[in-house]
Amino acid sequence: MALLPRPAEMFDRNREWAALTSFATDDSPGASLGVVSGRRRQGKTFLLRALCQAAGGFYYAAEEATDGESLHRIGAALAERLGAPAPLSFRDWSEVVDALLALGRDKPVPVVIDEFPYLARANPRLPSIIQNALAPLRAERDESRTRLLLCGSAMSFMGRLLSGSAPLRGRAALELVVPTLDHQLAAEFWGVHDPVTAIKVNAIVGGTPAYRREFARDDTPAGPGDFDAWVLRTVLSPTSPLFREARYLLADEPDLRDTALYHSVLAAMASGNTTRGGIASFMSRKSGDLTHPLTVLEDAGLVSREPDVFKDNRSSFRIAEPLITFHHAVMRPIWSDLEHTRDASRLWQRSQRRFTANVLGPHFEHLCRQWTRYYAPEEVLGDFPHRVGSGTVNDPAARTSHEVDVVAYGLDDDNRQPLLAIGEATWGDIMGLGHLDRLTRVRALLTAQGRHGAGTARLLCYSAAGFTDELRVRAASDRSIVLVGAGGLYPSDRAA
Missing domain, CATH: 1.10.10.10 (Winged helix-like DNA-binding domain superfamily/Winged helix DNA-binding domain)
Structure with missing residues (x-):
């Protein structure tokens, strides 16, 4: 299936654009539902407006208003779309949804309702109305190829829209969360x-x-x-x-x-x-x-x-x-x-x-975990990470505990999770042998606890301020020690 032309001014969002255009241009019979969510300011509206422009779709942005005013506003928007001389008059949202389904009788058409939570707060029955309108064996649904997209930034509301016993549970053919850009x-x-x-x-x-x-x-x-x-x-x-x-x-x-x-x-x-x-x-x-x-x-x-x-x-x-x-x-x-x-x-x-x-x-600690999980080359950890987080290790002999900023686990063929690496991240301190000694002590504690893979776990030293010459010399002679500077977190640079 050929994708719609991507807007020249769009930065990244290749995955999101591909998913939206594939959904919007799907020629299969029957109307279908998609849900688009994401925190505010991520470019959801830009994506959906661009989609409607590229595919000849219908875009409607809801506002905080009473149910009656919203019915009047969408009636006016549909009249403009259809070239009607006066706003369309709707008694309820069932009639609105059927009118939206009618837009896709001849071909696939994306129909976007942006800021959908505003409408649902004014009329809590709206999700159930859409569920009924999209019921199988209903003529208005079966004879339409409208690709209805509900969008919202209220993450708590949008998260519940398709969950549990919600009316639209199981109705959506697309569920797209537009994330923030990674670092x-x-x-x-x-x-x-x-x-x-x-x-x-x-x-x-x-x-x-x-x-x-x-x-x-x-x-x-x-x-x-x-x-x-x-x-x-x-x-x-x-x-x-x-x-x-x-x-x-x-x-x-x-x-x-x-x-x-x-x-x-x-x-x-x-x-x-x-x-x-x-x-x-x-x-x-x-x-x-x-x-x-x-x-x-x-x-x-x-x-x-x-x-x-x-x-x-x-x-x-x-x-x-x-x-x-x-x-x-x-x-x-x-x-x-x-x-x-x-x-x-x-x-x-x-x-x-x-x-x-x-x-x-x-x-910085968070970015180091993200880099370790998604971007670290295989040779850094010796394997692909399955889970990365942070944790606390008790040291009974010293009557203290150690905070470990980065902990990476793998996944072997027996579904066991071997410990691949532990790491420390410092923003303003030049890392030296003292930091390495602490990581070595933590590795020994984990090995004594019987943690699978702890004995060979690599020691990751992350620092935005750099490393001492002594630590660099040690790392050069020991492949289990990995130094990652600020530049190493970005693709155009190598680990320090």
């Missing part, structure tokens, strides 16, 4: 070639495309020396849309009703409290009080739960949107000053410790 694509998109600067930028704005185009108006750091000035021009400037964006991200989620509570949870996490107990202590709450807010933040895609790879009953929580971490770690403590100062440079300089400790350090 490699984000560096290319922002045009940042210095790897350390690329990591710094990614630690603030992540991989959200709109933050460069619409929010920063293509203002990117000209080089390492321009990074601080870029922060002041963009995210720390009250005149920039990036300044308040982190607050709006929470306000956009309908399930986050008590925003003060959720901001406090996120502030705890941005301060380095990543366990349930640590968050509860920061907030002076009981751990059980956090079950609901943490679940809601997870469902909204704003927080991710990361199990300890060594302890089944322990998990840590990480903010999934870098801009929210930056807001709570750096901006929120000095918010009033940022709003009223004419020159934020001194405020930014005073915030460097928090930026390094609470933003850059944890983000």
